[in-house]
Amino acid sequence: MANPNPTQQPTKAPNLPPDVGRSLSVRILDKGMYDDLRVIMQTGCDASTAVRQALLILANVYDGAWRRGHYPTGVAPVILTTNIKPYKPVRQPDQAV
Numbered sequence: 001m002a003n004p005n006p007t008q009q010p011t012k013a014p015n016l017p018p019d020v021g022r023s024l025s026v027r028i029l030d031k032g033m034y035d036d037l038r039v040i041m042q043t044g045c046d047a048s049t050a051v052r053q054a055l056l057i058l059a060n061v062y063d064g065a066w067r068r069g070h071y072p073t074g075v076a077p078v079i080l081t082t083n084i085k086p087y088k089p090v091r092q093p094d095q096a097v
Contacts, residue, residue, distance in 0.1 A: 026051060 018024055028034050040050035065077040 028037065037047060037050055040054060041047065043050075045053070061079060062077060065071045066073045071077045
């Protein structure tokens with residue numbers, strides 16, 4: 001079927017991630033991004049795991065803000081603070097005091 005308005009620009013497809021199982025390449029754009037990745041990797045994980053963890057955290061923040069109606073879907077929330085669980089080292093049996 002012919003386009004009824006041949007001068008109309010085609011609509012852009014929404015941004016979609018690569019299909020499941022496909023690789024994703026992320027370029028380290030600057031020293032700041034390098035430093036951010038280095039900080040996450042200090043936990044002992046590799047670069048892929050660090051990116052997956054960061055993606056999971058950010059996606060949960062966005063989804064929570066949208067579901068609660070704090071921001072319209074598709075608008076990136078402004079993140080001001082974070083809440084973390086206090087660190088409690090695991091006691092080993094030989095540490096009985």
